[in-house]
Amino acid sequence: MTRDGKIGIGIIGFGGIAQAAHAPGYRKVADQCEIVAVADIDPTRLEEAKSEKWGITQTFEDYKDLLALPEIDAVSVCTPNFVHLQPTLDAFAAGKHVLCEKPMAMNSDEAKQMIAAGEKAGKQLQIGYNLRFGSGPQSLKRAVAAGQFGEIYHARAQAIRRRGVPSWGVFTQKDKQGGGPLIDIGVHITDMTLWLMGHPKPIAASGTAVTKFGTKEGVLGQMGQWDPKIYTVEDFATAYVRFDNGATYSLESSFIANIAKEEFSTHLFGTGAGAYLNASTNQVTLYREEFGTLTDTTPGWLPSVPSSHGEEVKLFVKAVKEGLEVASLGAASGEQALMVTQIMDAIYKSSELGREVTIE
Ligand SMILES: NC(=O)c1ccc[n+]([C@@H]2O[C@H](COP(=O)([O-])OP(=O)(O)OC[C@H]3O[C@@H](n4cnc5c(N)ncnc54)[C@H](O)[C@@H]3O)[C@@H](O)[C@H]2O)c1
Incomplete structure (x- = not known):
């Protein structure tokens, strides 16, 4: 939680979909959540996060530094497909909820690991199927x-x-x-x-x-x-x-x-x-x-x-805030995305x- 009592959000990977869908989605429900930090291996992306448009002051090249922040409750994983598994596992190990971009993973072995980690942590796993x-x-x-x-x-x-x-x-x-x-x-x-x-x-x-x-x-x-x-x-x-x-x-x-x-x-x-x-x-x-x-x-x-991506993010925030299963809100759960x-x-x-x- 942030000092204002809002859900603290971290975004891992601040490229195309993060800036086009996730960051604007969280901004639309800014009364309930706050983007606390962004991580990206590309320093240019971190400069974009700090720019006037986003004004996100905490930026990290290593996403594990972002996961160490106690005020972050939930993360969006917006990295390329081969970097969905590890940040998701690490986020669950750090006690965060995860909204991971589609496709869920490179293959179903990875997808099953992600589901198991979420269950072990008792945290929500939502996949970014916005259509x-x-x-x-x-x-x-x-x-x-x-x-x-x-x-x-x-x-x-x-x-x-x-x-x-x-x-x-x-x-x-x-x-x-x-x-x-x-x-x-x-x-x-x-x-x-x-x-x-x-x-x-x-x-x-x-x-x-x-x-x-x-x-x-x-x-x-x-x-x-x-x-x-x-x-x-x-x-x-x-x-x-x-x-x-x-x-x-x-x-x-x-x-x-x-x-x-x-x-x-x-x-x-x-x-x-x-x-x-x-x-x-x-x-x-x-x-x-x-x-x-x-x-x-x-x-x-x-x-x-107005935006199917906006709806996806709004429901994720609602699930985290109210302790609900993402599937009960009509969003894509890990199990559904595994299929x-x-x-x-x-x-x-x-x-x-x-x-x-x-x-x-
Ligand atoms: N839901 C949709 O409609 C939709 C649309 C586009 C992309 N996507 C998905 O989003 C994901 C990203 O796609 P994109 O178009 O934003 O790609 P992108 O290349 O624009 O952005 C990916 C970002 O992740 C960063 N990154 C890579 N490895 C990292 C790491 N280890 N730690 C932190 N950051 C890292 C890259 O530097 C880059 O900035 C993909 O899985 C893609 O399938 C979904």
Whole structure:
């Protein structure tokens, strides 16, 4: 707690997502929390933290110095994927709650270690799957809760970009990132879809992950130009997943593909209704057969959600302040994010082996 009785926050990794989502998110609930300190191995980022924009005076190159501050109750882990595990374990060992960016970890072994450490410490672990909090997904979730879909027996999701390789950070390096579009954006749409489906347990997956463009010189980059010489991740993946309740899920994810445009969407196939949800535009359509008519229902108005990231951070602060489980507030828990990680592991393994693999 800070001297004002607010939740003390530390941010580990003060790059893109920390400055675009976490710091603004905490600032929006500044009556309940205060960003006490920031840690980043890059001194430029620490200068940015100290700048007039953020005015965060305590900055550290070693995140362990941040974790030693007693007034910090909770941390955001906003480092690259290969630096999610250790800061999370160290934060729990220091008695802090953790909001860790997505994907949860490089693989499910790491994810399980993170969950176990959180349980041992008795602290909350939330994962930064923010798509759920958009106005479209929230509207669809309310329709699911109202029983409109009957049995949801299939979902079909896409997180596909035409020329959208993140050119900054380490997004193209398999050893630091764990993979390409699948683990970067496929995880987002998968979390949102599993959440809408009610988190059935994944039991098997088959898929392929291929690199057709990323290592070539001269491919256009709508998100900046990456270095093809150090591109070691897939640029397209496709997968088919089975769940213990008989439901299935298909996914396509790309950084680069010859397609019309970017699409972040999911289709739900239910016995009572189907739906299309575009997570970028919050377009929602329900498909039903009713009174002898095939109907397509779209919202006339949706309650506004100014920022799905802001909602994610707000709920984390609420969970910490009120001692609530993050899942009870609708946020992504470690266990829910582990399911996504297990699916991604299985897809990569299936791609290597050329066959369906079981998820234990
Ligand atoms: N939820 C979303 O929509 C979303 C969007 C973008 C990124 N992300 C996730 O956020 C994470 C970071 O991505 P980014 O785009 O902000 O990357 P980034 O490269 O802009 O920022 C990462 C920061 O972490 C710092 N860092 C690296 N190792 C460190 C260490 N040991 N200690 C302290 N700081 C360290 C880097 O110096 C850098 O400033 C990734 O896991 C990514 O998947 C999530």
